[in-house]
Amino acid sequence: MAYKDEQLHEVKVFKDPVHRYVRVEDQVIWDLIATPEFQRLRRIKQLGTTYLTFHGAEHSRFNHSLGVYEIVRRIIKKIEHREDWNKDERLVCLCAALLHDLGHGPFSHSFEKVFSLDHEQFTQRIILEHTNVHTILRQVEDGFPEKVAKVIDKTYEDKLVVSIISSQIDADRMDYLLRDAYYTGVSYGQFDMERILRVMRPTKDEIVIKSTGMHAVEDYIMSRYQMYWQVYFHPVTRSAEVILTKIFHRAKYLYENGYKFQMEPTLLLSLFQNDVELQDYLQLDDPAVYFYFQRWKEETDPILNDLCSRFIDRKLFKYVEFNHEIERDTYDRLCELFEMVQIDPNYYLVIDSSSDLPYDVYRSGEGRIPIYLQMPSGEEKELSTHSVIVDAITGKTREDHKLYFPIEKIRSIEDHAIKEQIFKLLNFRDH
Known part of the structure; x- marks a missing residue:
């Protein structure tokens, strides 16, 4: 029997709090899960710094990746008898689902922004270069790693496969909404996934939704919207991300300027040098970065010392509502006052906008594939044209701007006149 067709002697299961069970039937999938590259995902938190706001949010990319695989497995079970589904795409779809987040680095998106990295590119590199994952995929058939990488890159020829993994209503989003809601303890992300799976219909290029399932999709869309603003954009989480980024x-600044670390950050040097080899990248995970943060609490550089202590001990920045476009003069004056009392505004006066974060709410157009409803006549209608609820939030951009600052440093300013000016400009009442 060919490796790609090889089934386990008995179905293996992972007990899962969201889906109850994650079932593995294929030897290929079982072997991929056992690779060091996939096991590394156990050591990367799914929600980055969110655990500092919601203490239960300790789940990993490993949890999530298994969950996405399980949803895709269920979708295929639902649609495999339909004409528009090509049964030969089953394994590439399952592998892409399992491996879609393989390239995430420690603390995910904050890490990416600072070092100008792209986790999807690293995912493709892990699939295509000399790794254990690549070796397994190559055994399936010639060109199979390239097929999986193209699904991740959204350039795969079968657009239906891509839409199952990455679209406005895909397995990735469905799992992280349910999983993140479960681990953060909120109810916003709950929706009727089983109903949505029942009303999914494959077409040549994408999954559409039977019109009778419209209300379940509305619930899903609103769950996404609420999760972004109540969890993903939470101002306390963003405070932690600001400190992490700084x-x-x-x-990196200290390294570039010849600073002698008490212990050289060996695992991070390729990042500082903007020359990241894949094997260097695969050594990075949350515990590795935490180790350096712990050591940097003892560094002689007061800024690095202070920021690491704040992050490790959860002494986060305070914040006020602040729109830089409107209050530019206020920000410039605050920077001047900070510099006068030797508080570096580059690290301690930070504007953060939620619109800059790499999460999105449902909007048709703008290069995104909308969600289509399949009407009884067979005609397809874009969701927002048929749903009053979705139409109400479609195309509307919501932004949130905060100014973050260290309240303890402001309180310790000895010049009372400057201190009062700062508090007044911040419009912050210190209790």
């Missing part, structure tokens, strides 16, 4: 910026 730690990376400071460490």
Whole structure:
């Protein structure tokens, strides 16, 4: 029997709090899960710094990746008898689902922004270069790693496969909404996934939704919207991300300017040098970065020392509502006052906008594939043209701007006149 057709002697299951069970039937999938590259995902938190806001959010990319695989497995079970589904695409679809987040680095998106990295590119590199994952995929058939990488890259010829993994209503989004809601303890991300799976219909290029399932999709869309604003954009989480980002910026700046670390950050040197080899990247995970943060608490550089202590001990920045476009003069004056009392505004006066973060709410157009409803006549209608609820939030951009600052440093300013000016400009009442 060919490797690609090889089934396990008995179905293996992972007990899962979201899907109850994750079932593995294929030897290929079982072997991929056992690779060091996939096991590394156990050591990367799914929600980055969110655990500092919602203490239960300790789940990993490993959990999520298994969950996405399980949803895709169920979708295929639902649609495999339909004419528009090509049964030969089953394994590439399952592998892409399992491996879609393989390239995430520690703390995910904050890490990517500072070092100008792209986790999807690293995912493709892990699939295509000399790794254990590549070796397994190559055994399936010639060109199979390239097929999986193209699904991740959204350039695969079978657009239906791509839409199952990455679209406005895909397995990735469905799993992270349910999983993140479960682990953060909120109810916003709950929706009727089983109903959505029942009303999914494959077409040549994408999954569409039977019109009778419209209300389940509305619930899903609103769950996404609420999760972004109540969890993903939570201002306390963003405070932690601001500090995390500034730690990376400071460490890189110090390295570039010849600073002698008490212990050389060996695992991070390729990042500082903007020359990241794949094997160097695969050594990075949350515990590795935490180790350096712990050591940097003892560094002689006061800024790096302070920022790492804040992150490790959860002494986060305070914040006020602040729109830089409107309040540019206020920000410039605050920077001047900070510099006068030797508080570096580059690290301690930070504007953060939720619109800059790489999460999105449902919007048709703008290069995104909309969700289509399949009407009784067979005609397809874009969701927002048929749903009053979705139409109400479609195309509307919501932004949130915050100014973050260290309240303890402001309180410790000895010049009372400057201190009062700062509090007044911040419109912050110190209790």
